[in-house]
Amino acid sequence: MPAPAMTYHQISEVFARFREAEPEPKGELEHTNAFTLVVAVALSAQATDAGVNKATRALFALADTPQKMLDLGLDGLTEHIKTIGLFRQKAKNVMKLSRILVDEFNGVVPSSREALTSLPGVGRKTANVVLNMWFRHPAQAVDTHIFRVGNRTGIAPGRDVDAVERAIEDRIPAEYQQHAHHWLILHGRYTCKARKPLCATCIIRDICLYEEKTL
Structure with a gap:
């Protein structure tokens, strides 16, 4: 109760x-821009912030935009995040959302909850974190x-x-x-x-x- x-x-x-x-x-998730924040939060489901940060430091040095993530490829992404729980499905979602951001949003992370939750692997909680931390929405x-x-x-x-x-x-x-x-x-x-x-x-x-x- x-x-x-x-x-x-x-x-x-x-x-x-x-x-x-x-x-x-x-917040304790390390990120450099709106895209890396979306990815970090999506990866943090059923994982610790410390574990995500350890995995994403090298990843974000190589792929800090949707296009760079696509260029890295699924295998390259998977190799970086294999220490995170459910990494295979999360890797697929990150690649899918990167493709959508490039094709439908000109590579820019949208600032509305509806648009954010349309991305694979991004639920309401993830969207709210991004809106709060990056776009300064309450x-x-x-x-x-x-x-x-x-x-x-x-x-x-x-x-x-x-x-x-x-x-x-x-x-x-x-x-x-x-x-x-x-x-x-x-x-x-x-x-x-x-x-x-x-x-x-x-x-x-x-x-x-x-x-x-x-x-």
Whole structure:
């Protein structure tokens, strides 16, 4: 069951503390442009950011545009990302989306969610990450960390990722929307962990509605 929901004033205080601790939170996937960001996020499904970064450093040095990726070819791409889970299917998707970007978008990554999700291997979450990180739209990409934090704390409770996404958009004050995604994901990754949250060192411990706080 979702946690009880925080009040507007509680949520405002939570994000004021997040902002004070980290005014400009950054995503951890390495990229150089919109295209490499799309590829990195698509590769990160069921994989760690660290693992993706390790694989893509050499890849992006060779192929940082859709045309260069096509020139590298499927075998060349596969060789670079073979340490990432589901690499064969991901490689096929990257080649397909690169072809579509060249043929239909003149090699430019589109800035609308509908256009982004038309690309193979790019779902709503991936599109929202790209819209938020590159195009600076206040889009909310809900992953397992954000889903957990939203429900556990009461910031954005919801039964599924779509409900949590709507709760973030509806409940978090506008001034915090741009960085809400990163504050929540970093909090979930390093403090509000799945198995044993670090409640003793949590900066929102006194506000969080999670009843089973760890010592």
